[in-house]
Amino acid sequence: MSKVLIVAEHLDGKLNASTAKCVSAAQALSPKSIDIVVLAADPSTIAAEAAQITGVSKVLAVANDANAHAVAQVLAPQVAKLANGYSHVFGPSTTFGKDLMPCIAALLGVAQVSDIMAVEGSHVFKRPIYAGNAIITVEAPADHTVVATVRTASWPEAGMGGNAAVEAASVDAELPTHTRFVGLEAGSSDRPDLQSAKRVVSGGRGVGSAENFKIIFDFADKLGAGVGASRAAVDAGYVPNEMQVGQTGKIIAPELYVAIGISGAIQHLTGIKDAGTIVAINKDADAPIFEIADIGLVGDLFKVLPELEQALS
Known part of the structure; x- marks a missing residue:
């Protein structure tokens, strides 16, 4: 057994x-x-x-x-x-x-x-x-x-x-000396850990810039959510790669996943397919993300998010 x-x-x-x-x-x-x-x-x-x-x-x-x-x-x-x-x-x-x-x-x-x-x-x-x-x-x-x-x-x-x-328990094992801990560089945040968060809000290339990503962080804070990003947003330098969700990033399964300004490349969808409810906000009605989203909203994220925040207040 x-x-x-x-x-x-x-x-x-x-x-x-x-x-x-x-x-x-x-x-x-x-x-x-x-x-x-x-x-x-x-x-x-x-x-x-x-x-x-x-x-x-x-x-x-x-x-x-x-x-x-x-x-x-x-x-x-x-x-x-x-x-x-x-x-x-x-x-x-x-x-x-x-x-x-x-x-x-x-x-x-x-x-x-x-x-x-x-x-x-x-x-x-x-x-x-x-x-x-x-x-x-x-x-x-x-x-x-x-x-x-x-x-x-x-x-x-x-x-x-x-x-x-x-x-x-005591373990009699020979530990290596050729590998040692030097330091840990990680972003500090009071938000939930991305891989264990029940709710996650992610931003994509459509957010436009690192400065604009503040709107994603603010919305996530309203929901008490972790924050992620698509590979396009990471490659563009909007956020660090530790926030990347997808095949080459983190595979997550939150109860609620909100994709904002994310087109929905197959590599990204791989990382979220086990999420409970997927909400997509994108101004392109033909974005692939809408094919797997449970709730889709076509619109300008810079107009939609402030309205949603106000409704959540």
Whole structure:
């Protein structure tokens, strides 16, 4: 029977919602147990939060100063050691997981299964290919540990209300010295994280400039939403690339997605196809975004958004 180990994603002492989505994917295996490993300098608070996720059997807290920052080459040897006895090791298909999980797979000598969107059996999974235009069924060797990333846009967050045991774990793994944390450069924002936000407002080339993007930020603040952008807006320098939504950016599945001044290139649609409700605002009535939008509004965004803001006040 399956035993699953999930690598927790966290930042600044808070557990990322992607971890609870990995638990949902693990539950689809009907496993014997689901354990979470938290690697940090001081994992106590994060481990206590992870222990509340419904369906979790045990949380392993690995305290090490070397784990103060999420460096894949440092975390991977520790997870690989802990993986002994587990049939599956899951991580989210976020930037964190895409960086870490291939390293774990390499150390265990197995091929990684990427972007699991459905579980067909203990070693049989479905994942998207060709920018999500086709779904492929893959089967991992039954005699090898399955190391996989979970497509977070395809799974709901597991509920809270659990009370799993938290155990301190020590790992005797040789950590590399050739890779070290130098610094983190990231935009600071009080808005919800783009990949876990329930509501997201994105702007495209139609916004016109970096200065004009303020209208997108203001509207998002009215909705309490995260802010994203199309690749065209990022390439034009309106916003940093960490805000890009799409095939080469972030794959998201908010309950509400508002696309403003975005034409709807296939690469962008790949990133939002799992969203609950898609609202499109564009002055071009023939924009491809309207083909997949649940609600479409043809109009000048610089006139429409102030009116919507006023209606929301």
